[in-house]
Amino acid sequence: MPARPIRSTGLCARLRPFWIVLPYVLPWWILVPTLTTLLYQSRLQNDLTQLAVAQSDYVGGRTATLTNALIRLTNDIRLVEHVTRSAHDHLPAPIASERLGRFFGNLLDAHLDYAQVRLLDPACRERLRIERAADGRPTQVPDKDLQDKSRRPYCTKTQALPDGQVYLSPLDANIEFERVVLPLEPVLRIAMRVVQADGTPLGIVVLNYDAAPLLAAFTDHSRTDAALINADGYWLHAPDPADAFGFVTGQHDRRLGVRHPALWAHIRASPRDTGQIRLDSGLWTFRRVAPAGTSAQLHAPIWYVLSQIPPETLAQVRHKQLVAHLALAGTALLALTGLSLALAISRLRQQRTGDALARSNQALAQSLAQLEQSQDDLIRSAKLASLGLMVAGVAHELSTPLGSAMLASGSLKEQLATLEKAFAEGLRRSDMTRFTEAHAAGLALLRDNLQRAARLIHQFKAVAADRATATRHSFDLADTVSDVLALMQNDLKHTRHQVELDIPPGLTLDSYPGPLGQIVQNLISNAVRHGYTDGRVGHIRIVARPKEDQVTLSVIDDGHGIPVEARERIWDPFFTTRRHQGGTGLGLHLCQHMATAVLGGTLTLASAATDQGCEFRLKIPMSAPDKPTVGQASTPHTANTAERTARNTGSPAR
Structure with a gap:
């Protein structure tokens, strides 16, 4: 007879709800008396000062x-x-x-x-x-x-x-x-x-x-x-x-x-x-x-x-303020304690539900451990100061396709068991037909989600790519951008969009043409995928202008622009408006990372008026920095973007 699992009924198990509730309640019981004491002292001092005056x-x-x-x-x-x-x-x-x-x-x-x-x-x-x-x-x-x-x-x-x-x-x-x-x-x-x-x-x-x-x-x-x-x-x-x-x-x-x-x-x-x-x-x-x-x-x-x-x-003044602040503190503590207990109970229920699902997420936990190891490697390469946020985001993004894949795998297993049972009882053509149709749909779902996860991991690896892997040499900017357009010809030929180059010939840079070309390619792909969803024929301009020891490269489209509510979040990680169409939300982040950490410049959103197109502006030195700038962040166009960049964040698509 197999041994039955023994459930933990010890002291730790009994104290578990207490340790869950404590973080919700204890801060208020520390913060409220502290603030009340400070407020009491301030108001008392104010009253005594008025008496003295x-x-x-x-x-x-x-x-x-x-x-x-x-x-x-x-x-x-x-x-x-x-x-x-x-x-x-x-x-x-x-x-x-x-x-x-x-x-x-x-x-x-x-x-x-x-x-x-x-x-x-x-x-x-x-x-x-x-x-x-x-x-x-x-x-x-x-x-x-x-x-x-x-x-x-x-x-x-x-x-x-x-x-x-x-x-x-x-x-x-x-x-x-x-x-x-x-x-x-x-x-x-x-x-x-x-x-x-x-x-x-x-x-x-x-x-x-x-x-x-x-x-x-x-x-x-x-x-x-x-x-x-x-x-x-x-x-x-x-x-x-x-x-x-x-x-x-x-x-x-x-x-x-x-x-x-x-x-x-x-x-x-x-x-x-x-x-x-x-x-x-x-x-x-x-x-x-x-x-x-x-x-x-x-x-x-x-x-x-x-x-x-x-x-x-003086004692009457102190007593009056003390009574008032004790009443205020008591009321605040009662209200906040009640709210905290409600949140703690909700958290306890969620945690119990999470414990029930922990076994089904074992594979995801292994992937998360691998990503955390990658995080340590990326920190040593000094490309992102806060890669922990990105790892957590990638883990969050991976949970959807991997979860769907696991669901499809379980469904295939159940279908196989159903087929075996039907085979034992006498297989009919209808059973085989249902199995074939369901099996094909399950395999398609499994394949799509695994491909989406693989694409997400590939883009994440590109974000974490070390600058040392990029080759630095002198190159002509116009030739490099032309090569990028040639590589994209296979994608652009299926559209009627026109791409116009306005780059002075002979503009030579001592930098990294690979990351620069990838930025240009991502910006053009963003414009094609997101700027002309209404079916209009687009006109995309790539303009470069040198000034002193820097060059500004602008990618300008005449699409429908970026909605106002999305402009504040385009530099947030894993934000995309086309998640259900394959968007992962790492496109612009990759561009921003390479512009900052590799090319030593900035990538900003210059304009994005509705129905008037969009302009992304890349400003880089004509001679790239000798060494990577650890923890360096790009300088976006707005103050909010600067704050997000300081947290080493970015955005995928419009």
């Missing part, structure tokens, strides 16, 4: 408010100094004091944020003071209530300045009679020396600026994170009002350097006036305001405008 604009707006106030203060103190000096230069002292009193009062009427205007004598004692009363109206302080300000910093520092210099005090609390006024009244003092025309010091003019409205401008209705810090790190305006003016209330721990030492160190060390830094406490934006840096005549302190985006806000 908005915060920077916000700080810039608060800075502009402070800067504008300082500019107005500087301009107003110069105006006060000019009016004071002019009054005392041109008027007696009592009249000048009266006029200045009215001017100071008008100034307070016009600018509600000025609390006081004073004129101090050279010893820093008040000579004239106009201040805003409780009802808001300007009031002149009686002489008995005028104070000595000689110990105040704004007085001593202004006295030390040259003429024309302006002193701006730090933002401080208002002090009257050596006591801090409560509730706190934030005030800026700007002062300037007044010198009469004869050089006599007149004193100092001082403007007290009520900084409460200015600080209030730092608070936006939509956000309250803006802060104003002095040079010592104390809050002048803070999100928490209890932090403001800690140096006045004695709360020295309410400083930025104590609360956020790393931030304060970064701000102090930064060489730039503006910047941003991200810390555990959030995203901080700062801008240094140094009025003295913009004007050499202004002596002013340094302030810092500061804004914070808390870490909670």
